[in-house]
Amino acid sequence: MLHQQTIEQLRALKLVGMLHALEQQQAQPETYELPFEQRFAMLVEQEVLYRENRRLNRLLKEAKLRVQACVEDIDYRHPRDLEKSSMAALAQCGWIRNAHNLCITGPTGCGKTWLACALGNQACRQGLSVRYLRLPTLFEQLRIAHGDGSYPRLMNRLLKMDLLILDDWGLQKMTASQRQDLMEVIEQRHGQRSSLIASQLPIEHWHEYIGEATLADAILDRLLHGAHRLKLSGESMRKQHSEAIGGDANSHNSVTA
Numbered sequence: 001m002l003h004q005q006t007i008e009q010l011r012a013l014k015l016v017g018m019l020h021a022l023e024q025q026q027a028q029p030e031t032y033e034l035p036f037e038q039r040f041a042m043l044v045e046q047e048v049l050y051r052e053n054r055r056l057n058r059l060l061k062e063a064k065l066r067v068q069a070c071v072e073d074i075d076y077r078h079p080r081d082l083e084k085s086s087m088a089a090l091a092q093c094g095w096i097r098n099a100h101n102l103c104i105t106g107p108t109g110c111g112k113t114w115l116a117c118a119l120g121n122q123a124c125r126q127g128l129s130v131r132y133l134r135l136p137t138l139f140e141q142l143r144i145a146h147g148d149g150s151y152p153r154l155m156n157r158l159l160k161m162d163l164l165i166l167d168d169w170g171l172q173k174m175t176a177s178q179r180q181d182l183m184e185v186i187e188q189r190h191g192q193r194s195s196l197i198a199s200q201l202p203i204e205h206w207h208e209y210i211g212e213a214t215l216a217d218a219i220l221d222r223l224l225h226g227a228h229r230l231k232l233s234g235e236s237m238r239k240q241h242s243e244a245i246g247g248d249a250n251s252h253n254s255v256t257a
Helices: 002-012 016-027 029-033 036-063 084-091 112-125 135-148 151-160 176-189 203-210 213-224 237-256
Strands: 102-105 130-134 163-167 194-199 228-231
Touching: 002 016, 016 029, 016 036, 029 036, 036 112, 036 130, 084 112, 102 112, 112 130, 112 163, 112 194, 130 135, 135 151, 135 163, 135 176, 151 176, 176 194, 176 213, 203 213
Parallel strands: 102 194, 102 228, 130 163, 163 194
Antiparallel strands: none
16 A cells, blocks of 8 residues: 555656656565665666656757767768867867857768767757757748748747757858848857858858848858868768678679679
């Protein structure tokens, strides 16, 4: 009776991790040979772990990262001017906590999106909120928000994110309204939250891409001042991966033919 009452109280208090740990202890009678303090510490530890995992899952779901990637799986063998020391520093996420920006540029297929998502994943694992968006998708969401009256709510969500990842920067020419919307997003986040830009367009061409000199100056001043930069190079990793798969297949066929 007392045990059932305890279970109900744990559920009422939403101590799910502690409840599961208690059930595990009951299923393992040898656990009761341990001192009470140690068994209680195990219950608390499981509750903390449960809450951390639940929060991480929520943050990853909200982030909507384009690919599953983590910093531990970064390929440094592919020649693309990516230094371990730079990535190790970025993986600590201090730049996010200090509201600094990061710009990742390089040719198609060099892994810009993958690296952006890996850093987004790392930020989530450190308890930071992240949102991944392709720049064309952001512009479309803002266009719809202007029309249905949800613009203030959308801007509030964008402002609250510790890290906003904007991928595919520079793929499509901006309209006047898109330039204004981008200025508003960058302005509201400037000095408050971090933005990560991933683009195959070199930074020296961003002013021309934005199009209107006054707004371009204002946007880039806020975006690039004090920003961290990763300038990747080299051949497409997708191409080399495809060639490697093809080579393995040909080797296999030649052996088995």
